[in-house]
Amino acid sequence: MNSVVLARSSAGMGQTSSSVTGRARARRSPLPxxxxxxxxxxxxxxxxVLIPLAAxxxxxxxxxxxxxxxxxxxxxxxxxxxxxxGGALAAAAINIVFGTLIAWTFVRYDFVxxxxxxxxxxxxxxxxTAVAGIALTAxxxxxxxxxxxxxxxxxxxxxxxxxxxxxxxxxGLPFVVRTLEPVLEEAExxxxxxxxxxxxxxRQTVVHIILPTVLPALLTGGALAxxxxxxxxxxxxxxxxxxxxxxxxxxLLIMIRLEEFNYAGATALASAMLVLSFAILFAxxxxxxxxxxxx
Amino acid sequence: xxxxxxxxLVEPAPIRWLLIGVxxxxxxxxxxxxxxxxxxxxxxxGVEAFFGAFADSDTKAxxxxxxxxAAIAVPLNTVFGVAxxxxxxxxxxxxxxxxxxxxxxxxxxxPVIAGMLFVLLFGAQGWFGPWLSxxxxxxxxxxxxxxxxxxxxxFPFVARELIPLMQAQGTEEEQAALTLGAxxxxxxxxxxxxxxxxxxxxxVLLCNARAMGEFGAVSVxxxxxxxxxxxxxxxxxxxxxxxxxxxAAFAVASLLALLGFVxxxxxxxxxxxxxxxxxxxxxx
Numbered sequence: 001m002n003s004v005v006l007a008r009s010s011a012g013m014g015q016t017s018s019s020v021t022g023r024a025r026a027r028r029s030p031l032p033x034x035x036x037x038x039x040x041x042x043x044x045x046x047x048x049v050l051i052p053l054a055a056x057x058x059x060x061x062x063x064x065x066x067x068x069x070x071x072x073x074x075x076x077x078x079x080x081x082x083x084x085x086g087g088a089l090a091a092a093a094i095n096i097v098f099g100t101l102i103a104w105t106f107v108r109y110d111f112v113x114x115x116x117x118x119x120x121x122x123x124x125x126x127x128x129t130a131v132a133g134i135a136l137t138a139x140x141x142x143x144x145x146x147x148x149x150x151x152x153x154x155x156x157x158x159x160x161x162x163x164x165x166x167x168x169x170x171x172g173l174p175f176v177v178r179t180l181e182p183v184l185e186e187a188e189x190x191x192x193x194x195x196x197x198x199x200x201x202x203r204q205t206v207v208h209i210i211l212p213t214v215l216p217a218l219l220t221g222g223a224l225a226x227x228x229x230x231x232x233x234x235x236x237x238x239x240x241x242x243x244x245x246x247x248x249x250x251x252l253l254i255m256i257r258l259e260e261f262n263y264a265g266a267t268a269l270a271s272a273m274l275v276l277s278f279a280i281l282f283a284x285x286x287x288x289x290x291x292x293x294x295x
Numbered sequence: 296x297x298x299x300x301x302x303x304l305v306e307p308a309p310i311r312w313l314l315i316g317v318x319x320x321x322x323x324x325x326x327x328x329x330x331x332x333x334x335x336x337x338x339x340x341g342v343e344a345f346f347g348a349f350a351d352s353d354t355k356a357x358x359x360x361x362x363x364x365a366a367i368a369v370p371l372n373t374v375f376g377v378a379x380x381x382x383x384x385x386x387x388x389x390x391x392x393x394x395x396x397x398x399x400x401x402x403x404x405x406p407v408i409a410g411m412l413f414v415l416l417f418g419a420q421g422w423f424g425p426w427l428s429x430x431x432x433x434x435x436x437x438x439x440x441x442x443x444x445x446x447x448x449x450f451p452f453v454a455r456e457l458i459p460l461m462q463a464q465g466t467e468e469e470q471a472a473l474t475l476g477a478x479x480x481x482x483x484x485x486x487x488x489x490x491x492x493x494x495x496x497x498x499v500l501l502c503n504a505r506a507m508g509e510f511g512a513v514s515v516x517x518x519x520x521x522x523x524x525x526x527x528x529x530x531x532x533x534x535x536x537x538x539x540x541x542x543a544a545f546a547v548a549s550l551l552a553l554l555g556f557v558x559x560x561x562x563x564x565x566x567x568x569x570x571x572x573x574x575x576x577x578x579x
Contacts, residue, residue: 030470031469040374041375041379042394052413053404055412098321101318109311119563126554127508129508129511130528130548135548170326196304231408233405250405252407254405261420270405270411277405
């Protein structure tokens, strides 16, 4: 595909749909620039995302199934995968419970400090992960503000899987709250009023009216938080302590394999993680499709 | 009767207070305390030590490298985001939903894996490794690699903000401009861009915050050469692991935390001031 053709087709106003990408054809739009914008997007996407990802899977295919199997079934690798996916699942569950509660509180109630706290919800998106990582470690280490009292209760957080889950909760929280809020805002209060006039208790209304309305969004938000937590590196590695077979997450093990120049090991583990993550992404898309059809 | 009706519309006061309390406690512990402790630790050894941390030449170099990386990666992804949003929001074509899904792909790739992709392509043992070293071009463990990794992890931000916004705006205003005789680029600069500017700014802000703060992907590709290929987040890690530089690590971290804080403040300002124009973004 050459850029001269693309540029010319965008210059010839109003008849762009006949250009370049034969399979993807614009229909019924009188606007210009379809060929140029789509051509540029596809080229950029291919060069920076698709080709590099394809290279990884080709590399993995080149290793052969038995070598990949061998790499993936070592105790250390299995532990790292179980910790990353299990920790992310636990964190997503915590975020679903508290994220729902938080979104509900913000949408339905007024209280002092609401604006400030509401603005803070996106902090995990805006705060660099390494900063979050050392901040959480400072908080939860044995002489930290939260770590010291917890240690007196016999709970050790930093350098254990508990610390990993806390970092994953931090990084995933906005996904759940932000996915849920608009749905709660748009939920028709009339339905609740109808339920109330028909004699439903508040608990019945919440369980039978509100919960089914928000459930798809809740699952979507939870899945997004899960996907992010599985691959998370910066905010986790400082608080994790990175003990082999105890608190070593899969992304860190990939990093270690790369530093050992063990590209076969790194490729096998990365491919396994990606296949699992893409399956989750696929599930999210299915969910959203389902939500659109039935929402 | 009226009372019972009301009771089944709102939660009893104790439950309300409990929910508000749990919300404030959870957000306080999980979000507010980490933000506060960064600044407390940064200033733990006094203001002089705080500013002293930035006199270090390696730290200065790291700040410069971070700014340079963002200055390359953010405009690239902004141009891509506008182009992709234009194609997806204003036209119907086959494979459109697949394209939208592919744009979001980098969000579900671990940053470490993102960095690794480019090592497999451009590293010494990678596909293009021998050719690159024969031509004396360095990508891995140098600026181009750091930029590539940053572009990858910040890839979807601008497009994601613009697609729903431009879809909601439709094509009528652009069509009117064309009917009135405007050329394609004139229509784009005078109709489309003013319509999407706040959404665009919003996307660029988030993209920039992530670009300056990216750690995992850049860590794989940087090679960690002090004063040369260390970005700010990598410099924070290096200082943090140096027992004598604990508060210096937090001093540099506080600068990035400030960036995050400003990003949040601007984001909330945009939502408050231009909420109507950004309304299409909600529910997304």
